[in-house]
Amino acid sequence: MTKMKNDKVCQYKLMASRDALTVIQGKWRIPIIISLTHGNKRFGDIQKDIEDISPKMLSQELKALEESKIISRKLYDSMPIMVEYSLTPLGISMQKLLDELLKWGIHFRNEIVGKKKTLKRQLN
Amino acid sequence: MTKMKNDKVCQYKLMASRDALTVIQGKWRIPIIISLTHGNKRFGDIQKDIEDISPKMLSQELKALEESKIISRKLYDSMPIMVEYSLTPLGISMQKLLDELLKWGIHFRNEIVGKKKTLKRQLN
DNA sequence: TATTTTACTTACCAAAAGGTAACAGGTATA
DNA sequence: TATACCTGTTACCTTTTGGTAAGTAAAATA
Numbered sequence: 237m238t239k240m241k242n243d244k245v246c247q248y249k250l251m252a253s254r255d256a257l258t259v260i261q262g263k264w265r266i267p268i269i270i271s272l273t274h275g276n277k278r279f280g281d282i283q284k285d286i287e288d289i290s291p292k293m294l295s296q297e298l299k300a301l302e303e304s305k306i307i308s309r310k311l312y313d314s315m316p317i318m319v320e321y322s323l324t325p326l327g328i329s330m331q332k333l334l335d336e337l338l339k340w341g342i343h344f345r346n347e348i349v350g351k352k353k354t355l356k357r358q359l360n
Numbered sequence: 361m362t363k364m365k366n367d368k369v370c371q372y373k374l375m376a377s378r379d380a381l382t383v384i385q386g387k388w389r390i391p392i393i394i395s396l397t398h399g400n401k402r403f404g405d406i407q408k409d410i411e412d413i414s415p416k417m418l419s420q421e422l423k424a425l426e427e428s429k430i431i432s433r434k435l436y437d438s439m440p441i442m443v444e445y446s447l448t449p450l451g452i453s454m455q456k457l458l459d460e461l462l463k464w465g466i467h468f469r470n471e472i473v474g475k476k477k478t479l480k481r482q483l484n
Numbered sequence: 485t486a487t488t489t490t491a492c493t494t495a496c497c498a499a500a501a502g503g504t505a506a507c508a509g510g511t512a513t514a
Numbered sequence: 515t516a517t518a519c520c521t522g523t524t525a526c527c528t529t530t531t532g533g534t535a536a537g538t539a540a541a542a543t544a
Contacts, residue, residue, distance in 0.1 A: 246398045246409055249462050253390050256465030262501070263385075266377050274370045279521055285370055290503065295522055305472060315511060316520050326471055333464045336457040338373050341380030347450055348429055386531070403491050414533065419492055439542060440489045 256333075259304050264289055264297045269327060270334060272307060276322040306330070380457075383428050388413055388421045393451060394458060396431060400446040430454070 240248070260266060264286070271277060271285040283294060298321060301307045306327040312318040364372070384390060388410070395401060395409040407418060422445060425431045430451040436442040 242398055243409070246395060249394050250391050250410065252462045252465035252469065253394055253458075254465070255469045256461050257387070257390060259468060263381070264502090266381060267374050270373050270377055271370060274366055280519095285367070286374065290505095291522060292504090292524085293502065296502095316518095317510070317522095319521065326468070329467060330464060333457075333460040334377075336460045337380050338376045340454055340457045341376035341378070343453060344383060344450070345376065345379045388532090404489095414535095415492060416494085416534090417532065420532095441491065441540075443491065 259306065262297065264293055265301060266334070266337070268294070268297055268301060269306065269323070269330060270338075272321060272323050272327065273331065273334065276320050278321070279319055282321065301327075383430065386421065388417055389425060390458070390461070392418070392421055392425060393430065393447070393454060396445060396447050396451065397455065397458065400444050402445070403443055406445065425451075 267286050267289075268282060271282050274285075277285070279291075279294065279298075282298075283289060283291070286294075298307065298309070302309055304326075305324055307321050308324050310320045310322070312320065391410050391413075392406060395406050398409075401409070403415075403418065403422075406422075407413060407415070410418075422431065422433070426433055428450075429448055431445050432448050434444045434446070436444065
């Protein structure tokens with residue numbers, strides 16, 4: 237990498253960002269992953285975390301994330317059916333990325349959305 | 361933050377991620393920002409970096425990024441008109457986020473897209 | 485005068501993403 | 515038998531996003 241020309245590096249970065257974006261793309265996937273970083277959850281739990289997601293979108297995006305090997309689905313054969321979703325190692329490997337996304341989101345909000353200086357402390 | 365309940369933290373994170381996502385959303389914004397981390401560029405330069413972007417999308421997304429205060433546009437009154445785009449401090453503040461995105465994109469490609477172990481070294 | 489360069493814009497269309505509302509299927513409880 | 519719970523599914527529609535192709539404007543160059 238050190239010996240690559242500037243524009244080669246740029247091309248390489250553009251490729252990597254595309255790979256990441258295709259998996260992350262859309263309104264709901266990041267929120268779903270964030271919800272699951274707070275513990276394994278059931279369908280209804282995730283719905284409660286992300287208040288305005290519809291069951292259609294939730295099940296659709298859960299399937300997509302499962303196909304990308306970022307989450308896994310476990311079915312428990314209990315009385316009312318129970319399904320537990322959790323992050324795979326690949327999902328867990330997104331932690332730093334998510335942290336930076338959140339930090340920047342907060343920074344952006346402080347700079348642009350509002351000039352409130354509250355809640356400026358780091359996450360975790 | 362330390363004293364917040366787990367689900368309050370989750371709600372706060374979800375809000376922050378939404379703020380970030382609305383700015384970053386779409387196929388082209390991250391690539392444009394990455395292109396500009398490699399130096400200030402003109403319209404045509406960015407087009408050369410991102411080979412398959414159309415002038416319509418490029419100008420549309422540049423405008424959006426300008427409105428979000430992530431890039432700035434400078435018009436030089438030269439012979440054939442010249443416009444230079446650059447990152448604002450807010451744009452520069454995305455560096456760590458972009459780095460993590462790239463790292464994860466490479467990791468994802470190595471794990472899933474292909475099992476190639478080449479090009480595993482860190483960026484920069 | 486005609487062509488080139490740079491930086492776009494416009495009109496039109498197609499595809500993808502997302503929203504709404506109703507329904508389904510299996511089990512358990514009243 | 516009827517109702518509720520849980521995890522979805524389905525049909526239908528609207529909105530957003532992105533693509534294509536052609537055109538524009540202003541100045542410089544041939």
